[in-house]
Amino acid sequence: MSASSMFADIPVGVGVIYEGERIRKPQMYVELGGPNIKEKFELLRVRPINEVEDGKITIIDRDIKELEEGSSIPYGILVEVAGKDLEEEMEGVMERRIHDFCNYIEGFMHLNQRNAIWLRVSKKSVERGLSFIHIGKVLQRLFKSEIPLIEKIQITFFTNQEKVKRVYEEALKVYEARDARARGLKDEDVDVFYGCTLCQSFAPTHVCVITPQRYANCGAISWFDGRAAAKVDPKGPIFAVEKGECLDPFNGEYEGVNKVVKERTLGAITRVQLYTAFNYPHTSCGCFEATTFYVPECNGMGIVHRDFKGKTPNGLTFGAIADSTAGGRQVDGFHGLSFEYMRSHKFLKADGGWDRIIWLPSEIKERMRDYIPKEIYDKIPTEKEVNTVEELKSFLKKNKHPIVQSLKEEVKEEKEKPIAPVTIVPTQVPTITLQPQAQSPTLTPTSAEEAITLTFKNLKIYADKLIVKKKK
Numbered sequence: 001m002s003a004s005s006m007f008a009d010i011p012v013g014v015g016v017i018y019e020g021e022r023i024r025k026p027q028m029y030v031e032l033g034g035p036n037i038k039e040k041f042e043l044l045r046v047r048p049i050n051e052v053e054d055g056k057i058t059i060i061d062r063d064i065k066e067l068e069e070g071s072s073i074p075y076g077i078l079v080e081v082a083g084k085d086l087e088e089e090m091e092g093v094m095e096r097r098i099h100d101f102c103n104y105i106e107g108f109m110h111l112n113q114r115n116a117i118w119l120r121v122s123k124k125s126v127e128r129g130l131s132f133i134h135i136g137k138v139l140q141r142l143f144k145s146e147i148p149l150i151e152k153i154q155i156t157f158f159t160n161q162e163k164v165k166r167v168y169e170e171a172l173k174v175y176e177a178r179d180a181r182a183r184g185l186k187d188e189d190v191d192v193f194y195g196c197t198l199c200q201s202f203a204p205t206h207v208c209v210i211t212p213q214r215y216a217n218c219g220a221i222s223w224f225d226g227r228a229a230a231k232v233d234p235k236g237p238i239f240a241v242e243k244g245e246c247l248d249p250f251n252g253e254y255e256g257v258n259k260v261v262k263e264r265t266l267g268a269i270t271r272v273q274l275y276t277a278f279n280y281p282h283t284s285c286g287c288f289e290a291t292t293f294y295v296p297e298c299n300g301m302g303i304v305h306r307d308f309k310g311k312t313p314n315g316l317t318f319g320a321i322a323d324s325t326a327g328g329r330q331v332d333g334f335h336g337l338s339f340e341y342m343r344s345h346k347f348l349k350a351d352g353g354w355d356r357i358i359w360l361p362s363e364i365k366e367r368m369r370d371y372i373p374k375e376i377y378d379k380i381p382t383e384k385e386v387n388t389v390e391e392l393k394s395f396l397k398k399n400k401h402p403i404v405q406s407l408k409e410e411v412k413e414e415k416e417k418p419i420a421p422v423t424i425v426p427t428q429v430p431t432i433t434l435q436p437q438a439q440s441p442t443l444t445p446t447s448a449e450e451a452i453t454l455t456f457k458n459l460k461i462y463a464d465k466l467i468v469k470k471k472k
């Protein structure tokens, strides 16, 4: 059946062309979930066949047009599926498809996942009559056509605050149980990782590499979920990645990962190191649950998550930092990640792990209480103790954070090292590529007459390219 006849009864367009559509505030009729709403969720459960009424759509309790225009609403969606070959193990991956299927609907924007969802409905689509019933029908048809193992599907939309809250509590328990399954398995124990390109509609050069110890950026897909998805639909957006030869066990670089990432990004990304935020970090799409940000004054990294409303010590919000991180790029020190990855023994291992983290929102710190090593826990400040870089520096010093020792060593080394001036002779326009943390780039002079001298002291430069031009 063609997409047009499959959705002939839907008052707005449905198709991949609407993926990536943004709905800005002026075009928005209503916002469902989002950063201003604490309790929100999307949940998919596999149920026994006799517990699902195929095609049923329930709204508890208000439909879209009954919601106040311009408002943010507590929201939840529960998708219940049944089929004789469906397994509970596949719930996480099927749940993640809610994201792309919703984004096929014109004037319906879906961001993030689980209890971080943020949706917007456009005024135009509401004027054309879009309701949850239509959205439910689209989801049911897409789920059944894309995942033929689903024999029955029923969907419930929640916009009633009390009901959202009740199911939200249940959803949190389900997410935690799913995440806990993958703990204990190590990257070294498996021959296959999994890749996901679901977010390429927003970030074309992004591929998630999902390993037992590096959970997907969105926090919604574990290695087990990847395995289940690739088994059911090996040609789908989640696929197996043969590890191949381990090129660098410390940074987490694998021949097979590099090969697949290069192919799937059409050559834009050629190397990925899984356990570091520097040099060749895992790319970040836009769905990450949290992101690191580099603080050059302390040579450490802070972490900020999507729901943090304040400013980090460098004066930036999550949104501003996410803009520097997202889009399928590799940006030194700015690294999208999931909460579950923070629980991993491989968490930024090559960069020093938790010893390299110098600031956290109190909410993350509390959530990670059992995973942050005890000896460093009190040495990492939150927004409650520190609000500026100066305050951060004195807190770290006062509390003897391990980063302070490494800074002292760096300063000592710098003092001992004679500073060699670098002479550049621009007989041709030279291009200098500075590697991260590079201390003294060298160039060969070819003529003394036109030479310029650059002296680098305590150098920290972040640039893709530095072009030195001869003055006319």
Ligand code: SF4
Residues within 6 Å of the ligand: 096, 196, 197, 198, 199, 200, 207, 208, 216, 217, 218, 219, 220, 221, 285, 287, 288
């Ligand atoms: S963040 Fe990664 S794993 Fe999650 S949907 Fe996007 S590409 Fe897939």
